[in-house]
Amino acid sequence: MSRNSKLTPLIGTAAAAVLLLTACGGGGGESPNEGMLDGVDLTAGSKEFTESVVLSQITSKALEDAGASIEDQTGISGSATVREALESDEVDFYWDYTGTGWVNILGNTTEDVPDDLFEAVSEADADNGIAWLDPAPFENTYRIAVKNDFAESNGLETMSDAAKFISDNEDQGKVCAASEFVNRDDGLPGLEEAYGFEFSDVVELDLNLIYPQVGKKCQFGEVFSTDARIKANDMTVLEDDKDFFVQYQGSMTLRQDTLDEHPEIAEIMDPISEKLTNEVMMELNGRVDTDGEMPEDVAEEWLEDQGLIGG
Structure with missing residues (x-):
């Protein structure tokens, strides 16, 4: 049998649809980060799958709540493509995973993986001018x-x-x-x-x-x-009983020059990332994939419920 048979062409991604979202605060309630990013223009990127889009929407809503204007270019197909968009200034941030960073971006193998994979990836990628913010506790493997x-x-x-x-x-x-x-x-x-x-x-x-x-x-x-x-x-x-798969811990990535210019981004994102556990991500993903809700609505409601943006 052929090992490259195809059932259907790949579905087009949402990358073609670019929406300009204006900063509108959190809808009337008190914002914990009000005014921290007033006048800042940023472009959000993500990969094409649900979790990546949800994470980018969470980030976008939080940065908007702090005063930024966000252009939405989420839904880019393929890790290499969205990474290239980040490096070429087409997007300003997206969420990536330590395993992807270690193997696909930095060119390492799945053998001899360091004990602190996040530290190894973030330190090595700093040479490429890319910053990895403190990781969330979830792992999407x-x-x-x-x-x-x-x-x-x-x-x-x-x-x-x-x-x-x-x-x-x-x-x-x-x-x-x-x-x-x-x-x-x-x-x-x-x-x-x-x-x-x-x-x-x-x-x-x-x-x-x-x-x-x-x-x-x-x-x-x-x-x-x-x-x-x-x-x-x-x-x-099925259990990966030989521990082949590398750890895929989620982290927001952005260019170091963007972080240097707006260090408030890390301050805003730290308490958000801390709350993104495996259970939380599975729930948020399910609301999109199973319940049919829009990623931006799921993101905004979760942030409001957690008191992380103005309500």
Whole structure:
């Protein structure tokens, strides 16, 4: 079977839609950061998946509440593309992950990962003129998942279980995955090498289409560990028992010159990042992906509920 079959073309991202959002405060209530960024113009970026957009909307709402005007260019397709947009001044900030920084941006391997990955990434990327603000406590890691009933009937709990199963049952070894995961060293190629197997077929899909296709077009699927659609689609996440996947702790990234010019950004974001736990991110992601709410509405309501912006 072909390892590059495609079910459907990738869905266009929201990057084409650029909205200029004006600073309007928090809607009448007292703002904890009122006036700190008056007159500052910034452009928000994000990757195309829900969590990245939600995080950027949270940041945008908080900076707007402090007086900034934010141009919205969220939804850029691909890690390399949004990083290039940051480096070339097309966007001023977006959220990235330590694993992505270590492997894809800095060019390291998934082996010999330092104990304090955030410190290593932030120090190394400083040479590129990019600042990583203090990370949030959540970690959104790549995982492989299957339907609950498929896992139970075939005794699948770990990736080692899956590797043996696929080697013995090639007709049931198809994986649905997004193009980025298929091509990243810390994604599919490295995973197969670490566990000594190959999926019998790879179906490339837009990330948002993977979850409903597991159990239909594919037995296995790429997922993110904080994605609420795992539970909504009755899926079992397979344990990475060989610890292949690198830690993916979330952090806001921006150019160092932007941070030097507006150090208030870090002061505003610190108490926000501290509250972004795995549970919080899964809830916020679920409100978008499962409940159909808009990311900007979810972000604003959460910030108001936490007393982090004016209400």
